[in-house]
Amino acid sequence: MNNVQNKKRANKSLPFFFKDEFKVFFIIILVSIILLISTFTFDIVPPILNRGIQPATFPKGLLVLIITLTSVIYYLSFKKPWKKEKKLPKNFFLTILSFIFFIIISKSLDFFLAISVLSVFVSYNWGEKRIFYLLLVGIIFPLIVFIFFEMILGLRFPPGIITNLYYY
Amino acid sequence: MDNLLLMMAPLFSSKLILVLLFGTLFGLVLGVLPGLGPTTGGALILPFTMTLDPLSAVILLTSIYCAGTYGGAITAVLINTPGTPAAAATCLDGYPLAQKGEAGRALGMATVSSTVGGVFSVVILVFFAPVLAKLAYEFGQPEYFALAIFGLTMLASIGEGSPIKNLIAGAFGILISTIGKDFMTSIDRFTYGINELSVGIGFIPVVVGLFAISEMLTQSTLLHQVFRRVALKAIKLPTLLDYKLTWKTILRSSGIGSFIGVLPAEGGTVASLIGYSEAKRWSKTPEKFGKGSIEGIAGAEAANNAATGGAMVPTLALGIPGSATTAVILTGLIIHGVRPGPDLFREQPDFLYGIFGAMLIANILFFIFGFFGAKIFARITLVPNKILWPMIFTVSVCGTYSLSQSILDVWIMLLFGVIGFFMRRYHFSVVPVIIGLILGELVEGTLRQSLVIFDGNWLMFLTRPIALTFFILSLIALCFPLLKRKK
Numbered sequence: 212m213n214n215v216q217n218k219k220r221a222n223k224s225l226p227f228f229f230k231d232e233f234k235v236f237f238i239i240i241l242v243s244i245i246l247l248i249s250t251f252t253f254d255i256v257p258p259i260l261n262r263g264i265q266p267a268t269f270p271k272g273l274l275v276l277i278i279t280l281t282s283v284i285y286y287l288s289f290k291k292p293w294k295k296e297k298k299l300p301k302n303f304f305l306t307i308l309s310f311i312f313f314i315i316i317s318k319s320l321d322f323f324l325a326i327s328v329l330s331v332f333v334s335y336n337w338g339e340k341r342i343f344y345l346l347l348v349g350i351i352f353p354l355i356v357f358i359f360f361e362m363i364l365g366l367r368f369p370p371g372i373i374t375n376l377y378y379y
Numbered sequence: 380m381d382n383l384l385l386m387m388a389p390l391f392s393s394k395l396i397l398v399l400l401f402g403t404l405f406g407l408v409l410g411v412l413p414g415l416g417p418t419t420g421g422a423l424i425l426p427f428t429m430t431l432d433p434l435s436a437v438i439l440l441t442s443i444y445c446a447g448t449y450g451g452a453i454t455a456v457l458i459n460t461p462g463t464p465a466a467a468a469t470c471l472d473g474y475p476l477a478q479k480g481e482a483g484r485a486l487g488m489a490t491v492s493s494t495v496g497g498v499f500s501v502v503i504l505v506f507f508a509p510v511l512a513k514l515a516y517e518f519g520q521p522e523y524f525a526l527a528i529f530g531l532t533m534l535a536s537i538g539e540g541s542p543i544k545n546l547i548a549g550a551f552g553i554l555i556s557t558i559g560k561d562f563m564t565s566i567d568r569f570t571y572g573i574n575e576l577s578v579g580i581g582f583i584p585v586v587v588g589l590f591a592i593s594e595m596l597t598q599s600t601l602l603h604q605v606f607r608r609v610a611l612k613a614i615k616l617p618t619l620l621d622y623k624l625t626w627k628t629i630l631r632s633s634g635i636g637s638f639i640g641v642l643p644a645e646g647g648t649v650a651s652l653i654g655y656s657e658a659k660r661w662s663k664t665p666e667k668f669g670k671g672s673i674e675g676i677a678g679a680e681a682a683n684n685a686a687t688g689g690a691m692v693p694t695l696a697l698g699i700p701g702s703a704t705t706a707v708i709l710t711g712l713i714i715h716g717v718r719p720g721p722d723l724f725r726e727q728p729d730f731l732y733g734i735f736g737a738m739l740i741a742n743i744l745f746f747i748f749g750f751f752g753a754k755i756f757a758r759i760t761l762v763p764n765k766i767l768w769p770m771i772f773t774v775s776v777c778g779t780y781s782l783s784q785s786i787l788d789v790w791i792m793l794l795f796g797v798i799g800f801f802m803r804r805y806h807f808s809v810v811p812v813i814i815g816l817i818l819g820e821l822v823e824g825t826l827r828q829s830l831v832i833f834d835g836n837w838l839m840f841l842t843r844p845i846a847l848t849f850f851i852l853s854l855i856a857l858c859f860p861l862l863k864r865k866k
Binding site: 246270273317331333348349353367 | 429430546553554561564566567568596600602765770776781786790793796826827828831
């Protein structure tokens with residue numbers, strides 16, 4: 212109980228731009244405004260062809276609704292501040308980093324190599340140090356999945372340095 | 380009589396029996412593993428259903444739904460962590476009872492009440508879905524628009540967490556559905572010159588991202604969490620005294636669950652919480668709740684499984700999903716060329732009654748598997764996250780890629796994984812995004828077509844009695860949380 216109260220107090224004492232509610236409010240509003248501006252670049256249907264509403268009207272309405280509702284939750288947070296969330300651990304950022312590696316490797320080298328690298332990277336960082344299990348998640352399991360998709364679903368995976376060895 | 384025979388059709392096909400057995404077992408495994416569940420599992424297995432005929436595919440998905448909802452109870456009782464969100468209320472009394480050395484009794488009651496709830500809801504589905512489908516013949520574009528709006532507002536009012544946050548998430552889901560070529564004018568929206576986006580964002584990358592990948596990120600923050608596990612010797616069937624204590628609770632919760640399931644919202648999760656609190660309210664010994672009450676387990680478990688059949692009612696009769704998992708089932712139907720709605724009842728009754736029958740059998744199968752195999756399923760939770768989640772990532776990536784063979788889909792899945800993680804972190808439910816995404820096209824399409832019919836006059840919506848009723852219900856749904864708060 213004391214811990215929760217301390218956390219709430221800690222959250223109250225922070226400058227407003229460090230508070231979770233402001234960060235959430237700011238990001239949603241920023242993205243919504245950018246999207247709202249981009250709706251003004253949508254092509255307009257000439258009035259003679261237009262029946263009903265313009266293609267941009269519906270997304271515009273949704274974005275205005277999102278902005279309004281986000282403002283309401285931010286306003287309500289003055290009365291009832293949000294509980295401060297725990298700091299994200301190192302492993303979270305390493306997992307996000309592995310996603311970035313995945314995108315780079317799958318685009319530039321090979322789709323399956325990217326899966327293997329991510330699986331080994333995540334498993335190792337989450338505490339798995341035994342070679343067999345690293346091989347299991349990084350090579351054996353992706354290979355089984357590859358064969359399954361290739362043979363049963365007849366799927367063709369994107370070309371790459373390893374996938375090409377199989378296809379050619 | 381004919382319909383009863385059609386319902387039993389899956390029993391006479393070895394292929395369908397195999398699909399049912401696999402679906403039930405797979406559903407149980409998914410339910411047992413915390414963080415996974417029937418929604419994620421259904422989305423992951425959807426690409427594999429392409430090798431099956433439509434009936435087998437939908438039977439696979441529905442059996443995963445039924446068994447997965449029950450499977451969550453095993454983890455809830457033994458390690459005090461709900462395997463699925465719908466089993467959260469089961470932890471409250473299941474784990475304390477297990478700590479007293481009565482894990483077998485707790486799981487026995489969970490198994491029996493889940494089966495009764497599930498079977499009860501299938502009966503509701505069989506009788507209620509055709510009635511609703513007949514009613515849907517009266518629906519035109521304005522009525523469908525009003526109905527979709529009602530579905531979205533219900534999400535806000537009886538969903539988990541803040542109603543305003545649920546509305547934002549729902550609007551976000553609809554917004555995602557507007558990406559791509561406008562269906563009426565072929566004008567690009569939010570495509571930013573990327574050709575692949577012209578066809579819009581697929582449902583599977585969003586679901587897998589929001590459920591599986593965001594859960595993987597959540598697990599990365601919980602690596603040091605230690606589960607205290609209670610040993611399970613064997614499941615015990617409830618005693619006569621247990622039945623005497625709980626039969627009313629089971630029936631009441633089955634009714635509550637079926638009703639909540641029919642409403643387009645979060646189905647099982649909300650149903651189990653209401654089922655639990657009603658069990659407590661009606662109990663002669665409410666002080667025992669939270670300390671290992673057998674009635675608490677019965678109330679929560681009967682309700683969450685009863686919601687499965689209930690949620691299938693609007694999904695099949697109207698094409699409006701009753702829960703996140705039925706949104707996946709709806710996608711499965713559409714992918715296989717089956718358009719849910721009133722015509723389906725008239726044109727393909729064998730298909731529909733096959734699904735009903737399969738759900739009934741799945742409920743009996745998970746009773747058998749659960750009763751004899753709970754000890755084995757409980758061991759699945761011993762698979763460490765550091766091995767399990769990289770494997771789930773591999774299946775998620777390949778499954779997402781396989782549907783349209785687009786690497787962009789995989790990146791979209793990762794992006795939604797990150798979005799989903801932060802949504803959950805700040806207590807925005809991801810379920811309204813899924814429902815919004817699947818209803819988005821219906822909402823916009825019916826709105827615009829209605830405006831064409833009404834010559835742009837918005838007030839004409841109010842001249843349609845059914846549409847007006849849905850708008851009034853939507854308004855009540857929106858005001859309900861405010862009234863509840865004032866109380």
